[in-house]
Amino acid sequence: MDTHQLAPPNNPEIFENMICDLFNKIESTNTYKKFGGHGNLQKGIDVFSVEKDTAIQCKKKDLSRRESTLKNELLNDIKKDVSSVISKNLAIRITKLYIMSTYKDHPDVDEFCEDLKEQLNTGFEIIYWGWNTVQSKILNHKSLLEKYYPNFIINVKSDEEILIRDLDLKKQIKKNFSSWLDYAPENRKLSSKMLLRDFQGTQYPDSNEPDQFNEYSWFAAEIHQLYHRGMEFVIGIYGICPLPDGKWRLEKHSDPDKDSVKVRKIGQINFSDIISYDIDGDEYYNYPHIFCRFSYRGIPFENCYYVNYEKVYEQYELKDQII
Structure with missing residues (x-):
């Protein structure tokens, strides 16, 4: 699907409606709605969901201008909107603010948002x-294409077809990976190591250079378990330091003077992002290869969280707490 190109909407209001519909589809809800409208005091946001604690700002840009002008204007817009959200006493609680733009993806914008x-x-x-x-x-959503791009012809599976495909894949994985999934990691006779590969990647096996997000198109991870939407993998071991207020922070470096706890970082891959797998591997790596869409800023994981043997540490708790 990445070979197809959709033209960005020319109308800002249509762009906002599209984004509202898109998030309702992605998050399987109907709680996203527009926050006021033109002429109303929007306080830095265009779309929001109280259920998801999420706000969205839409930036429709005139792409006929120079790229440097577009990028600088977008960065200024983002700073202005974030400041507005903070200063104008937004009545709804948010944990995420999405900036959606008709300008292209760019790592400079990602870094700017993190720094901000x-x-x-x-x-x-x-x-x-x-x-x-x-x-x-x-x-990925036929209904959105039909609504906003009625003249765009593409063989897109319906939501029902996608659900059936994912359920069938889940059954196959439970059967073919039973040697791992039916046992706790410490009781498995086979190594838990598996190779995660970008199904569109071209570097394997000769090279593995990082992309624009400093991520790799193939790497090893240990299978953890299934979850309701897909497969989980252990992608790292870290130390965390519990804090008196019940929060915690991730330690970048080991420090024997701190009462750190070792945790595993778990990445979750949605069934819809798993294209195929080879249970036998190949002559380079003779353990299972799983071919995925690396759709999330260069990685295949729709979500990550941290666990030890006693407690689950949610991904959102990590933010703003790294030393």
Whole structure:
């Protein structure tokens, strides 16, 4: 699907409606709605969901201008909107602020959002989706294509077909990976190591250079378990330091003077992002290869969290607490 190109909407209001519909589809809800409208005091946001504690700001850009002008204007817009959210007493609680733009994905914008969060101590995530990401999400939903691109012809599976495909894949995985999934990690006779590969990657096996997000198109991880939407993998071991107020922070470096706890970082891959797998591997790595869409800023994981043997540490708790 990445070979197809959708034209960004020319109308800002249509762009906002599209983003509202898109998030309702992605998060299987109907709680996203527009926050006021033109002429109303929007306080830095265009779309929001009280249920999801999420706000969205939409930036429709005139793409006929120079790229440097577009990028600088977008960065200024983001800073202005974030400051507005903070200063104008937004009545709804948010943990995530998405910036959606018809301008392309760009690592400079991602880094700017992360730096801005730290500088302003926002208390919420600032996440940028350029048009590359937006259109890739829209292409996964036939109903959105029919509504906003009625003349765009593409063989897109219906939501029902996608559900049936994912259920069938889950059954196959439970059967073919039973040697791992039916046992606790410490009781498995086979190594838990598996190779996660970008199904569109071209580097394997000769090279493995990082992409624009400093991520790799193939790497090893240990299978953990299934969850309701897909497969889980252990992708790292870290130390965390519990804090007196019940929160915690991730330690970048081991420190024997701190009462640290070792935790596993778990990445979750949605069944819809798993294209195929080879249970036998190949002559280079003779353990299972799993071919995925690396759709989340260069990685295949729709979500990550941290666990030890006694407690689950949610991913959102990590933010703003790294030493």
